[in-house]
Amino acid sequence: MMREKWLGSLLLLLFGIFTRALGAFVGINIGTDVTNLPPASDIVAILKANQITHVRLYDADSHMLKALSNSGIEVIVGVTNEEILGIGESPSAAAAWINKNVAAYLPSTNITAVAVGSEVLTAVPNAAPVLVSAMNYLHKALVASNLNFQVKVSTPHHMDIIPRPFPPSTATFDSSWNSTIYQLLQFLKNTNSYYMLNAYPYYGYTKGNGIFPIDYALFRPLPSVKQIVDPNTLFHYNSMFDAMVDAAYYSIDALNFSGIPIVVTESGWPWFGGAKEPDATVENAETFVDNLIKRVLNNSGPPSQLNIPINTYIYELFNEDKRPGPVSEKNWGVFYANGSAVYPLRLGASDQITGNSSVVFCVAKPGADSDKLQNGLNWACGQGQANCTAIQSGQPCYNPDTLENHASYAYNDYYQKKHAVGGTCDFDGTATTTTVDPSTGSCKFTGSSSSSTSGGLSPVTALGPTTPLDGSSSSILQAPKFLYLMSATFLVLVLLCPGGPSSFLPS
Numbered sequence: 016m017m018r019e020k021w022l023g024s025l026l027l028l029l030f031g032i033f034t035r036a037l038g039a040f041v042g043i044n045i046g047t048d049v050t051n052l053p054p055a056s057d058i059v060a061i062l063k064a065n066q067i068t069h070v071r072l073y074d075a076d077s078h079m080l081k082a083l084s085n086s087g088i089e090v091i092v093g094v095t096n097e098e099i100l101g102i103g104e105s106p107s108a109a110a111a112w113i114n115k116n117v118a119a120y121l122p123s124t125n126i127t128a129v130a131v132g133s134e135v136l137t138a139v140p141n142a143a144p145v146l147v148s149a150m151n152y153l154h155k156a157l158v159a160s161n162l163n164f165q166v167k168v169s170t171p172h173h174m175d176i177i178p179r180p181f182p183p184s185t186a187t188f189d190s191s192w193n194s195t196i197y198q199l200l201q202f203l204k205n206t207n208s209y210y211m212l213n214a215y216p217y218y219g220y221t222k223g224n225g226i227f228p229i230d231y232a233l234f235r236p237l238p239s240v241k242q243i244v245d246p247n248t249l250f251h252y253n254s255m256f257d258a259m260v261d262a263a264y265y266s267i268d269a270l271n272f273s274g275i276p277i278v279v280t281e282s283g284w285p286w287f288g289g290a291k292e293p294d295a296t297v298e299n300a301e302t303f304v305d306n307l308i309k310r311v312l313n314n315s316g317p318p319s320q321l322n323i324p325i326n327t328y329i330y331e332l333f334n335e336d337k338r339p340g341p342v343s344e345k346n347w348g349v350f351y352a353n354g355s356a357v358y359p360l361r362l363g364a365s366d367q368i369t370g371n372s373s374v375v376f377c378v379a380k381p382g383a384d385s386d387k388l389q390n391g392l393n394w395a396c397g398q399g400q401a402n403c404t405a406i407q408s409g410q411p412c413y414n415p416d417t418l419e420n421h422a423s424y425a426y427n428d429y430y431q432k433k434h435a436v437g438g439t440c441d442f443d444g445t446a447t448t449t450t451v452d453p454s455t456g457s458c459k460f461t462g463s464s465s466s467s468t469s470g471g472l473s474p475v476t477a478l479g480p481t482t483p484l485d486g487s488s489s490s491i492l493q494a495p496k497f498l499y500l501m502s503a504t505f506l507v508l509v510l511l512c513p514g515g516p517s518s519f520l521p522s
């Protein structure tokens with residue numbers, strides 16, 4: 016009995032780690048060019064109230080890092096662009112930085128990555144020659160403190176270093192950066208780190224001067240004759256976001272690197288702009304962010320890397336009213352400084368995923384107390400009248416043979432049948448709702464549409480990043496015009512020649 020219980024707990028623990036490591040996440044950037052920035056403790060309260068589990072800071076502010084301790088929130092800290100030169104020239108400066116800004120807060124503040132600078136190659140090219148040395152020195156300092164397994168080092172890039180992102184299969188990095196990017200990729204590969212990408216469909220769309228349909232930028236379905244297809248791979252790109260991420264994967268591939276996951280350190284949409292920025296509206300921002308969350312939490316990667324989830328940090332928590340530039344530049348925040356939302360941020364478990372948002376599933380909470388889960392399972396299959404046939408040995412939902420999986424099935428069956436007459440998804444706090452269909456293979460959860468096989472609980476292959484990396488704060492720069500011209504040309508061909516060049520296949 017004792018032994019079984021121990022084994023059960025171990026299984027649960029392993030299962031918890033497994034599902035956690037594999038699930039995609041959406042985090043948020045916290046820029047601080049804000050007139051009335053709330054105190055750090057209030058910021059953390061806003062994060063918690065909105066179920067935000069991952070944040071990226073643009074610096075290593077001690078108040079924020081203290082306030083984030085024991086919050087369960089994972090944190091990317093930032094080396095500012097101004098700090099890079101010093102660190103890149105001095106291993107001891109790097110060690111001092113790590114001691115002061117990382118080691119001093121671990122483990123109570125869960126720092127998982129150091130983002131070295133922000134869009135360094137495009138924003139401060141004079142720091143580019145020492146960027147990789149700075150990263151190396153910081154990594155060595157982490158090794159010396161035995162923190163290199165918990166804390167990764169990377170650097171966020173602007174999309175501009177990939178001059179022609181469409182079609183994705185032919186994308187390459189700007190060749191003038193060859194040697195820096197080559198060294199960088201070697202560093203990321205050797206240290207098991209990630210490529211940090213800032214990907215803004217807003218700019219892809221607005222600089223396209225009306226040639227891209229806004230639906231493509233907002234993740235809305237396109238009419239079938241206007242599907243965006245890569246002529247070389249025949250992959251369909253449902254969203255500009257996917258195309259941007261794949262362009263980065265293909266660019267990495269073109270330098271013969273593989274196995275380096277991409278984390279999107281910034282993506283978002285401004286909700287207010289000047290007279291010449293008509294697309295910066297609350298409605299568009301809400302649509303973009305909502306669909307981005309659904310897209311990311313469906314756990315799939317872009318077409319060329321389906322098994323690598325696209326963990327993403329929304330840009331950004333607050334409006335940064337002190338930022339220079341066009342009106343839109345100051346209006347990316349999801350929240351006002353007083354904590355009220357500009358538009359709802361639907362990150363909660365009950366709002367995960369897409370596909371068919373009309374179906375809500377009820378599943379066991381990962382890591383829930385095993386005794387309570389067992390009680391809940393017994394109750395659901397007994398008094399609750401759930402049909403528990405499918406989780407019996409030899410039946411389609413028996414595997415994985417864990418309490419959590421079996422409870423999920425039973426909770427959900429109960430919930431689908433009894434919800435309409437007042438049944439709740441609680442089970443003594445061990446249950447949670449989700450719109451992610453938990454079905455896998457022939458195991459269909461009640462309520463699942465028969466064709467759906469996606470899955471919150473389904474194993475997704477193991478390459479996915481388990482921690483984010485991040486990038487820099489600032490600049491959302493304008494892409495060079497030719498990028499958009501090339502993209503536009505590609506799109507025009509697709510749009511205007513549906514039956515045209517045989518390499519463009521409208522579906």
Ligand SMILES: *[C@@H]1O[C@H](CO)[C@@H](O)[C@H](O)[C@H]1NC(C)=O
Pocket residue numbers: 087089122125127481482
């Ligand atoms: C910190 O985050 C990592 C990465 O997700 C996770 O494995 C670890 O359990 C977290 N640590 C704490 C103390 O929460």
Ligand SMILES: *[C@@H]1O[C@H](CO)[C@@H](O)[C@H](O)[C@H]1NC(C)=O
Pocket residue numbers: 190191193269270
């Ligand atoms: C950069 O690398 C690409 C691909 O390997 C190559 O075609 C190009 O000539 C290189 N450019 C420079 C400036 O080295």
Ligand SMILES: *[C@@H]1O[C@H](CO)[C@@H](O)[C@H](O)[C@H]1NC(C)=O
Pocket residue numbers: 269270271
């Ligand atoms: C990548 O590998 C291919 C095949 O081995 C080779 O032809 C090409 O020159 C390599 N490219 C780079 C940038 O090393």
Ligand SMILES: *[C@@H]1O[C@H](CO)[C@@H](O)[C@H](O)[C@H]1NC(C)=O
Pocket residue numbers: 351352353354355
């Ligand atoms: C928060 O600030 C915004 C913008 O200034 C304002 O519209 C809103 O009413 C405020 N909310 C609260 C609860 O004070």
Ligand SMILES: *[C@@H]1O[C@H](CO)[C@@H](O)[C@H](O)[C@H]1NC(C)=O
Pocket residue numbers: 370371373374462463464
């Ligand atoms: C969503 O699910 C409902 C109920 O299962 C079903 O009737 C509807 O057709 C589904 N919609 C889509 C778009 O799959």
Ligand SMILES: *[C@@H]1O[C@H](CO)[C@@H](O)[C@H](O)[C@H]1NC(C)=O
Pocket residue numbers: 402403404405
């Ligand atoms: C219970 O579910 C099984 C499939 O898992 C099904 O074959 C059976 O008919 C169901 N029983 C009832 C009473 O609905």
Ligand SMILES: *[C@@H]1O[C@H](CO)[C@@H](O)[C@H](O)[C@H]1NC(C)=O
Pocket residue numbers: 253254257310313314315369370468469470
């Ligand atoms: C996840 O999103 C991708 C890209 O939009 C889409 O191709 C895929 O079908 C989605 N998967 C599920 C299970 O919804």
